[in-house]
Amino acid sequence: MNNLTKKIIKSLSDKEIDLKDDWKKTLDKNGYIIIKNSKYMKQNLISLRNEATKLIEKEGDKGGWEGKEKYFKPGKRFESGAQRLGGLVNKHSVFLGLITIPEILICAEQIIKSEIKICGMNLRNPLKNLGEQTLHFDGFPRNSEDESYAGIVAFIYLDDSKISNGAMRVVPGTHKLTGWPDDHININDKHPKEIRLEVKAGTIVVANLNLWHAGAINLSGEARKVIMLNIKNRDHDQLLNYKKYLNSDFKKNLDENQKYLLSVRESDPDQIIESGGSANQLRREYFKNKNKKFTSVANN
Numbered sequence: 001m002n003n004l005t006k007k008i009i010k011s012l013s014d015k016e017i018d019l020k021d022d023w024k025k026t027l028d029k030n031g032y033i034i035i036k037n038s039k040y041m042k043q044n045l046i047s048l049r050n051e052a053t054k055l056i057e058k059e060g061d062k063g064g065w066e067g068k069e070k071y072f073k074p075g076k077r078f079e080s081g082a083q084r085l086g087g088l089v090n091k092h093s094v095f096l097g098l099i100t101i102p103e104i105l106i107c108a109e110q111i112i113k114s115e116i117k118i119c120g121m122n123l124r125n126p127l128k129n130l131g132e133q134t135l136h137f138d139g140f141p142r143n144s145e146d147e148s149y150a151g152i153v154a155f156i157y158l159d160d161s162k163i164s165n166g167a168m169r170v171v172p173g174t175h176k177l178t179g180w181p182d183d184h185i186n187i188n189d190k191h192p193k194e195i196r197l198e199v200k201a202g203t204i205v206v207a208n209l210n211l212w213h214a215g216a217i218n219l220s221g222e223a224r225k226v227i228m229l230n231i232k233n234r235d236h237d238q239l240l241n242y243k244k245y246l247n248s249d250f251k252k253n254l255d256e257n258q259k260y261l262l263s264v265r266e267s268d269p270d271q272i273i274e275s276g277g278s279a280n281q282l283r284r285e286y287f288k289n290k291n292k293k294f295t296s297v298a299n300n
């Protein structure tokens with residue numbers, strides 16, 4: 001490990017950081033941590049919300065298809081029960097700023113214990129009476145407890161999240177289990193130990209990619225826009241191939257930390273596929289090989 005991740009984190013460490021003393025223990029025990037007072041979020045929440053709202057309006061059904069454009073058909077949403085946005089890093093500088101929030105990078109390094117890479121940044125807003133998902137995780141199953149974790153997803157809340165607008169369900173501690181959730185439970189059922197994450201706009205929930213979770217139905221129809229920032233071990237594919245997808249002017253204007261985190265430096269390896277690393281794709285293959293019934297979780 002050449003420790004570039006650690007150097008980047010150190011370069012950001014003069015900033016005010018909202019992590020309690022027991023953050024490592026909480027992350028290890030529960031598989032997620034709630035960050036309520038990120039300085040970046042305090043300063044940029046309004047702008048993030050405004051830019052996201054404008055993009056949702058502008059993109060309509062085309063929202064969220066970045067890297068998977070060949071599957072798009074007019075009138076076909078990326079996810080039937082939610083408004084989606086994809087490829088956010090180059091759509092406004094306020095989104096790009098999310099990739100260097102120190103609290104997120106510190107937690108990512110703690111879980112991954114290796115060099116890290118930004119693998120995707122998408123937004124999801126469940127529609128009225130829709131948005132229910134089955135329990136799933138966004139990572140890859142581990143075959144043994146000694147195997148390292150693939151990464152993290154940071155849920156960045158642009159609106160308040162309440163039971164009435166579909167606060168996410170999570171099952172604390174499940175990141176430690178090996179295999180897919182489907183190997184342990186009927187993923188269509190409610191889990192006896194699941195809890196709902198009711199948080200205020202501006203909150204960040206950093207979760208281990210192996211934590212079982214699910215979107216819940218938005219009964220009130222009130223907006224619940226959440227940006228999902230996906231960070232993985234550098235060995236894994238990106239959900240969006242940034243080296244290929246981002247134009248050269250944009251890449252040229254990035255600072256060295258951003259270039260490294262997005263893996264778009266000349267020296268970074270070329271990813272062959274445009275969109276990779278989807279847990280749902282892997283799960284589908286696993287079920288095909290086992291001749292088991294596959295239930296889609298709509299997104300990951």
Ligand SMILES: [Fe+2]
Binds near residue numbers: 137138213299300
């Ligand atoms: Fe998910």
